[in-house]
Amino acid sequence: xxxxxxxxxxxxxxxxxxxxxxxxxxxxxxxxxxxxxxxxxxxxxxxxxxxxxxxxxxxxxxxxxxxxxxxxxxxxxxxxxxxxxxxxxxxxxxxxxxxxxxxxxxxxxxxxxxxxxxxxxxxxxxxxxxxxxxxxxxxxxxxxxxxxxxxxxxxxxxxxxxxxxxxxxxxxxxxxxxxxxxxxxxxxxxxxxxxxxxxxxxxxxxxxxxxxxxxxxxxxxxxxxxxxxxxxxxxxxxxxxxxxxxxxxxxxxxxxxxxxxxxxxxxxxxxxxxxxxxxxxxxxxxxxxxxxxxxxxxxxxxxxxxxxxxxxxxxxxxxxxxxxxxxxxxxxxxxxxxxxxxxxxxxxxxxxxxxxxxxxxxxxxxxxxxxxxxxxxxxxxxxxxx
Numbered sequence: 290x291x292x293x294x295x296x297x298x299x300x301x302x303x304x305x306x307x308x309x310x311x312x313x314x315x316x317x318x319x320x321x322x323x324x325x326x327x328x329x330x331x332x333x334x335x336x337x338x339x340x341x342x343x344x345x346x347x348x349x350x351x352x353x354x355x356x357x358x359x360x361x362x363x364x365x366x367x368x369x370x371x372x373x374x375x376x377x378x379x380x381x382x383x384x385x386x387x388x389x390x391x392x393x394x395x396x397x398x399x400x401x402x403x404x405x406x407x408x409x410x411x412x413x414x415x416x417x418x419x420x421x422x423x424x425x426x427x428x429x430x431x432x433x434x435x436x437x438x439x440x441x442x443x444x445x446x447x448x449x450x451x452x453x454x455x456x457x458x459x460x461x462x463x464x465x466x467x468x469x470x471x472x473x474x475x476x477x478x479x480x481x482x483x484x485x486x487x488x489x490x491x492x493x494x495x496x497x498x499x500x501x502x503x504x505x506x507x508x509x510x511x512x513x514x515x516x517x518x519x520x521x522x523x524x525x526x527x528x529x530x531x532x533x534x535x536x537x538x539x540x541x542x543x544x545x546x547x548x549x550x551x552x553x554x555x556x557x558x559x560x561x562x563x564x565x566x567x568x569x570x571x572x573x574x575x576x577x578x579x580x581x582x583x584x585x586x587x588x589x590x591x592x593x594x595x596x597x598x599x600x601x602x603x604x605x606x607x608x609x610x611x612x613x614x615x616x617x618x619x620x621x622x623x624x625x626x627x628x629x630x631x632x633x634x635x636x637x638x639x640x641x642x643x644x645x646x647x648x649x650x651x652x653x654x655x656x657x658x659x660x661x662x663x664x665x666x667x668x669x670x671x672x673x674x675x
Contacts, residue, residue: 349433354489356501358661359625359668361404363498365659368397369411371425372635373651375448375474377522379545380646384456387527387546389448389472391423400659423447427653429634431497433487436512438480438615438634442651448472455531455540463534471523474649476638480615482512482559482579490565495575495619498628498659502573507564514581516555516613518638520647522548545644553640555611557583563617573621581613585640613638629658 350357370393379385400409425442450469453461484492486508494502524547531540563577614637621630635652 349488350491350500351488354502354504354506355491355494356503356625358499359665360661361663361665363402363407363659363661365400365402365409365657366397367400367409367411367655367657368395370395370654371651372654373444374451374649375472375520376648376650377546378646378648379543380641380644384454385543385546386452386454387450388452389469390451391444391447391449427634429496431492431499433491433493434484436482436484436492436510438514440479441477443475444473450530453531455535459535459538459540461535461540464531467530467534469527469530471526473521475519476516476649478514478516478555480512480514480559480579480581482510482561484563485509485511490563492563492575494573494623495565495621496617496632498621498623498630501571501623501625502565502567505565505567507562510559510561510563510577510579512559512579514555514557514559514583514613516557516583516638518551518553518555518640518649520551522546522550524548548645551640551642551647553585555583555585555613555638557581557611557613559613559615561615571622571624573619573623575617575619575621577617579615581615583611583613585609585611609641611639611641626661627659628661631656 374388374390376388395414396411398409398411423444428439430437448469450464450467453464455461489506490508491500491502493499524542528542559579559581561577561579566574568574616635619630619632633652633654637650640647
């Protein structure tokens with residue numbers, strides 16, 4: 290292992306040097322240099338290596354459309370609200386639908402940034418008895434050319450029944466906002482995408498506040514992604530709750546909802562469009578949408594028998610295509626020194642099986658106010674010259 294590490298370090302050190310293209314000064318000998326040639330060589334800038342050119346290309350900008358960041362440091366106060374809704378529907382001829390969602394929790398706190406590094410801490414406001422049992426983080430990174438989303442979520446047992454439909458003539462209002470700890474969900478994955486018109490359209494202007502869009506512009510997007518989703522569902526506990534709350538009505542869950550667990554892996558290709566509208570000086574409204582079409586492999590565990598007594602296979606595995614939607618929205622004011630705004634990222638994940646379907650819609654909503662400081666060297670020079 291140590292040998293492999295040493296080889297990797299040597300390669301990382303040597304490759305940039307090998308990738309450097311020779312300049313005119315490297316190809317001329319002392320005998321062929323004249324006064325005019327020396328002057329020409331001295332005026333010609335040294336070319337960057339291929340690796341460095343690729344890295345710098347990630348943030349290549351057309352400054353007629355986009356103003357680069359002028360400052361090194363930033364301080365910000367941000368409020369974050371998470372939204373999460375899980376809906377199950379029977380699809381074997383039944384008409385039943387059940388929706389679950391936890392209580393929303395507002396988080397707010399200070400953040401500090403230096404160049405590409407950003408960190409802080411958020412305090413929770415509000416109360417949830419089971420919020421300590423959930424783990425979730427979403428990380429989105431934006432450059433001029435490439436965008437990346439990483440997400441990991443494991444819910445606790447703080448879901449509540451928000452809406453239920455068991456068919457015509459059945460009043461299910463007694464189930465609204467009732468705690469139900471029989472649902473646990475998890476999702477892990479990533480989404481990486483390419484921004485085609487990256488020189489003139491800036492995602493960072495809308496979601497990272499690191500640039501300013503000066504002229505309205507849009508861009509097509511294309512990417513790839515992977516998602517692993519899990520759902521554990523205690524239908525027997527739900528049946529007991531329904532029988533208790535809706536009595537004397539006789540309500541039985543459809544056989545399509547009698548499953549215990551669902552796991553699926555989704556590999557997807559995505560495409561979409563994003564647009565930055567500069568509707569006033571230093572103001573920006575951004576909207577974008579991406580639709581992902583994926584190949585999905587599902588594995589699950591059904592109950593041994595349905596309500597009619599007909600036997601069902603305990604395990605199932607299904608391969609099919611699926612669709613996922615990702616929407617991003619932002620309103621930003623940014624005069625380079627001060628900035629403030631609102632942003633939202635919403636995802637909708639769908640899983641359809643022969644007997645039931647599951648839809649998980651969740652999102653992050655942010656409000657923030659920040660201040661930039663530590664003017665970069667090249668902008669200090671321009672300021673002194675003026």
